Amino acid sequence: MTGFNATRRGYLGLSAGAVAASALPVKAAAETPAAPPLTLVAADRRDLSDLSGQWRWSVDPYRDGAEGFHGAEAGLGHRRYDEVNVEQVMRANPRVLYEYDMDQAPESPLPGAWLAAEPELRHYQGLMWYRRGVETTRGSGRTFIRVGAAEYQTGVWFNGTHLGDHEGGFTPFAFEVTHLIKDGLNHVTLGVDSLHKDDSVPPPITDWETYGGVTRAVTLVRTAHTFIDDAWIRLDKQGRVAVTVHLNGPAAANAAVRVDIKALNLALNGQTDAAGRWTATAPAPRRLQRWSPERPTLYDVAFTAGEDRLTDRIGFRTLEVRGEDILLNGQSVFLRGICLHEEEIGANPARIITEETARALLVEAKEGLNCNFVRLAHYPHSEVMTRLCDELGLIVWSEIPVYWRVAFDNPKSLATARNMLAENIRRDRNRCSIALWSVGNETPVSPPRNAFLRALIADVRALDDSRLVTAALLFGRSDVDGVPTQHADDPLAADLDVMAVNTYNGWYSEDPLSRLPDIRWTSEIHKPLIFSEFGADAKIGFHDTETMRKFSEEFQAEYFRQTLAMADRIPFLRGLSPWILKDFRSPRRQHPVFQQGWNRKGLISETGERKQAFAVLADHYRRKARA
Numbered sequence: 001m002t003g004f005n006a007t008r009r010g011y012l013g014l015s016a017g018a019v020a021a022s023a024l025p026v027k028a029a030a031e032t033p034a035a036p037p038l039t040l041v042a043a044d045r046r047d048l049s050d051l052s053g054q055w056r057w058s059v060d061p062y063r064d065g066a067e068g069f070h071g072a073e074a075g076l077g078h079r080r081y082d083e084v085n086v087e088q089v090m091r092a093n094p095r096v097l098y099e100y101d102m103d104q105a106p107e108s109p110l111p112g113a114w115l116a117a118e119p120e121l122r123h124y125q126g127l128m129w130y131r132r133g134v135e136t137t138r139g140s141g142r143t144f145i146r147v148g149a150a151e152y153q154t155g156v157w158f159n160g161t162h163l164g165d166h167e168g169g170f171t172p173f174a175f176e177v178t179h180l181i182k183d184g185l186n187h188v189t190l191g192v193d194s195l196h197k198d199d200s201v202p203p204p205i206t207d208w209e210t211y212g213g214v215t216r217a218v219t220l221v222r223t224a225h226t227f228i229d230d231a232w233i234r235l236d237k238q239g240r241v242a243v244t245v246h247l248n249g250p251a252a253a254n255a256a257v258r259v260d261i262k263a264l265n266l267a268l269n270g271q272t273d274a275a276g277r278w279t280a281t282a283p284a285p286r287r288l289q290r291w292s293p294e295r296p297t298l299y300d301v302a303f304t305a306g307e308d309r310l311t312d313r314i315g316f317r318t319l320e321v322r323g324e325d326i327l328l329n330g331q332s333v334f335l336r337g338i339c340l341h342e343e344e345i346g347a348n349p350a351r352i353i354t355e356e357t358a359r360a361l362l363v364e365a366k367e368g369l370n371c372n373f374v375r376l377a378h379y380p381h382s383e384v385m386t387r388l389c390d391e392l393g394l395i396v397w398s399e400i401p402v403y404w405r406v407a408f409d410n411p412k413s414l415a416t417a418r419n420m421l422a423e424n425i426r427r428d429r430n431r432c433s434i435a436l437w438s439v440g441n442e443t444p445v446s447p448p449r450n451a452f453l454r455a456l457i458a459d460v461r462a463l464d465d466s467r468l469v470t471a472a473l474l475f476g477r478s479d480v481d482g483v484p485t486q487h488a489d490d491p492l493a494a495d496l497d498v499m500a501v502n503t504y505n506g507w508y509s510e511d512p513l514s515r516l517p518d519i520r521w522t523s524e525i526h527k528p529l530i531f532s533e534f535g536a537d538a539k540i541g542f543h544d545t546e547t548m549r550k551f552s553e554e555f556q557a558e559y560f561r562q563t564l565a566m567a568d569r570i571p572f573l574r575g576l577s578p579w580i581l582k583d584f585r586s587p588r589r590q591h592p593v594f595q596q597g598w599n600r601k602g603l604i605s606e607t608g609e610r611k612q613a614f615a616v617l618a619d620h621y622r623r624k625a626r627a
Contacts, residue, residue, distance in 0.1 A: 038248070039230040039426050040174050040221060042312045043146050044383055049220040051134060051188065056105040057114070060127040065100070066155070066191060080129040081189040083160035102131040102189075110218065111148070113211035116350035123587070130190040130214060137183045141224045141307075142249075146174035148216025148382070150192045152200065157189040167416055168201070169210070170379040170401065171423035174221065190214060201416045202403040207599060208341055208378065209585035215342075215351040216382055224308040226251040231303040232429045233259065234466050235290075235316045240281045243268055247305055252276030258304045264288055272305075284316070290329045291315030291432045293372035296393030298432075315390055315432030319468055321497050324528050324572040326468070328395070328435070335395060335530060335575025336621040337373030338365050338603070341584045342381045345608045349585065353382040364604065365581055366392050369614070370621035375532060375577035378403050378441050380424040389433035396431070397470070397532075397577065399438030400424055402456070406440075408448040414455060421456055425463045434467060441472040441532075442502055450491055457495050468497035472532040475501050480520070484511075488523035498574075499525065502533035505566075506559055507550070516562040521570045528574035534563050535579035537600035539593070540609050551594040557612040564620050578617060582606060 040046075058080055060066070065080045067073065076082075077098040086101040108117040110130065115122050136143075145158060151169030155162065159182065163175035180186075194212025196204040226249025236242040245257050257278050259268040264285040272278045289297040296315065303310045317329050325332040343349045344357035362385070365371040375397040376385065389396050400420045407413040421439070428434055439456040443449050453471060460469045473490040486503070493499045505511050505519060523529065538556035548555045560578070567573055583602035589595040598606060603614040 038144070038174050038176075039246070040144060040146060040172075041228070041230045041232075041426065042310055042430070043172070043174070043219070043221050045310065045312055047222045048146075049134065049136065049222075051132065051218040051220065052111060053109060053132070054107040055110045055130045055132040055214075056102050057108055057117075057131075058100055058102060058105045058129040059121070059124065060129055060191075061124075063127045063193070065129055066127060080131065081155075081157035081160060081162070081191070083187065100129075102129070105131075110214045111216050112350040112352045113151070113213040113215055115209070115211065115213075116348050117213075125194050125210070125212060127191060127193045127195075128213065130192065131187060133185050133187050134220065135185055136181060136220065138181050139222050141222060142176060142178045142227070143181055144174045144176050144178075144221045144223070145188060146172060146219050146221050147190070147214065148172050148218070150190065150214045150216075151194050151210055151212050152196055153193045155191040157187075157191075159186055160189075168420045168423070169215075170381075171420055172216070172427060173423070177220075188218065190218070199407045199410045199413045199416075201406060201413055201420060202378070202401040203405050203407065205405065205588070206378075206401075206403060207586050207588060209343075209587060211351040216353075224306060225249050226255065226306055227308040228257075228303050228305050228310045230426060231259075231310060231312075233301055233314055234429070234432075235284060235318050236281065236466065237318070237320070239284055239318060241266065241268075241284050241316070242281045243279065245270075245272070245278045245303060245305070247272055247276040249276075251306060255305055260302045260304070261299050262302075263299050288316060291317040291390075291393075292329060293393040293395060296391060296433075298390060312430055313387075313390070314430050317432055319435050319466065321468060321528060324526060324574065326435075326498060326528050326574050333372075333395075333574075334624060335373035335577070336369075336371050336624050337375055337395075337397070337530075337575060337577035338369055338371050338617075339375045339377045339533060339577050339580040340365070340381070341377060341580065341582070342379070342385065343582065343584050345582060345604075345606070347607055349606070353384050355384055355388065358382070358385045358388050360608075361581060362388055362392055362394060364608075366394055368610075369581075369603070369618045370625055372625075373397070373575060373577065375399075377580075380420075380427070383427065386428050386431045386433065390431055394433055396434040397436040397438055398424065398428065398434050399441065399472075400456075402440040402443065402453070404442055404444075406443065406449075406452070408443075408446065408452040414452055417452070417456060418459055421459055422463060425460070429464055429466075436468050436470045436498060437464065438500070439469065439471050442474055443471070444474075445490060445492075453492055454495055470496050470498040470500050470530070470532075472500045472502050475503075483520050484515075484518065485520045485522060488521075488525055488529070493523075493525050493527070496527070498528050498530060499523070500530040500532035502579075503531060503563075504534060504536075506562065507536045513548075513555075513558050513562045517565040517569060519566055521573075523572060527572070529570065529572050530575035530577065531567060531573065532577055533579040534576075535601040536560075536613075537594065538611050538613065539595075539600055540583075540605040540611055542594065551591075551600065553612040557616050560613045560616040560620075564616070578603070582608075 229248035544552035
């Protein structure tokens with residue numbers, strides 16, 4: 001990590017399992033991940049102070065607030081995190097030099113990526129400092145500062161003390177500040193570095209906007225001295241109610257714990273072990289209504305341990321694969337889906353996902369396209385999004401950004417990916433809508449890549465045996481007796497519960513659209529397949545009815561007709577998630593007429609206008625739902 005005294009302090013955001021893995025060869029990193037130092041499950045449901053609002057910011061392209069230009073600690077006049085009134089000190093001593101002043105720096109609202117905050121920051125990549133004051137008092141329990149997500153590496157200071165660092169732009173992290181709080185004004189400083197390197201996850205080149213900055217809420221979370229750090233309740237493979245609880249604090253061992261679901265007249269009581277853990281199972285009540293897209297039933301669940309009480313809204317369902325079928329609650333289901341980026345509808349998105357902006361996207365999928373499934377690509381999306389999927393009845397594919405050219409032979413990259421995966425799963429294990437954990441997208445086949453992804457698959461199975469594991473793969477193609485044939489030949493396919501493939505025949509190939517239905521798909525693995533991506537660009541309002549050239553709405557609509565016809569001929573296909581609901585920012589897409597920094601494969605424009613292909617997919621899904 002650049003700056004933030006990383007060498008001295010270490011990567012404090014990483015779990016113990018991830019740190020251990022960084023010293024091992026890739027092939028050896030498949031042991032059960034160790035428990036992280038802090039989970040704070042359902043933190044958004046706890047007693048908290050939301051620090052959303054105006055924060056001071058200071059751009060730092062050469063990172064001199066993190067280290068001096070000779071590599072030593074940053075100089076006195078450059079450390080944005082110091083507890084000092086710069087104006088006052090410089091007035092008192094005219095010989096003192098400061099080259100920043102966070103108290104007089106410009107302000108922007110957080111959460112929100114900096115690219116939309118000020119015109120000069122539109123394409124800025126590098127280190128940004130944020131600071132704000134918060135009035136609070138010492139409580140009777142413990143207090144943590146929690147960052148919902150910040151892109152990409154973040155150092156955290158509280159009242160001038162460095163709490164630690166975190167790598168990864170899409171999962172939450174927290175540090176305890178109980179011992180640092182003062183009655184009255186306290187200061188929070190974040191150093192957020194958006195720059196990706198070759199060992200980052202994802203690496204520097206992607207096909208989406210990186211959205212540097214703090215993109216989810218920063219909160220102060222208050223708990224009892226001993227609190228429920230992790231609590232997970234679900235139906236196990238036998239259809240029983242299973243619960244796992246982990247306490248954090250001085251009285252975690254041998255503590256009484258209780259779980260209540262009043263609507264089901266269900267109460268489970270137990271006692272933690274010496275490590276503060278408790279697991280239990282009980283028969284599912286007869287009156288329990290299982291969650292499904294048609295009936296997204298949720299229950300109020302209360303977890304109690306000593307003085308701590310945690311509540312959540314949770315649904316219950318079972319998932320399994322039987323042969324080439326995906327079973328939800330024992331019934332075969334076809335996943336009628338769409339892909340989504342975490343980007344709100346509008347001309348100048350800043351990755352600000354509120355319930356309103358999330359609902360606008362998800363309702364368009366559920367009610368407009370007749371979806372029962374969304375692929376939340378290419379990274380963990382906001383808790384707001386996954387909670388709303390629970391409520392609306394949308395089955396979810398959740399993934400981490402192991403994307404394209406990850407450094408698969410680098411142990412540090414594996415450690416980062418394993419930590420992201422663990423943070424994602426532990427945050428969202430209670431979200432019944434999530435059916436699939438994905439460990440990668442369009443990764444080129446090689447022995448290091450295979451070992452890397454198999455380590456992640458093993459982690460998924462160790463952390464959550466109630467869901468299915470998948471990855472978006474690329475399959476080979478050849479002519480067999482004159483027939484174009486796609487083969488399920490990725491060596492990772494056999495390791496997954498559900499195979500998935502990104503296919504763009506007719507867009508990134510010169511196949512005539514009329515010939516797409518003739519493409520044959522074969523597999524010797526006998527598992528269900530999802531088309532995890534397919535799509536074609538179209539600029540809203542651009543029409544070409546004569547030649548049907550690419551980027552016209554007519555081409556995109558016909559591409560969908562023919563690709564869906566091809567899909568209907570695949571006997572083991574069990575789901576579709578076309579790319580993508582909405583046009584989204586992508587700096588690598590620079591055609592001056594059709595793209596201008598946007599990937600135009602959306603079925604709606606960036607401002608929400610529906611293209612012709614929208615109706616094609618909606619009609620197809622309407623027929624599928626009735627079949």
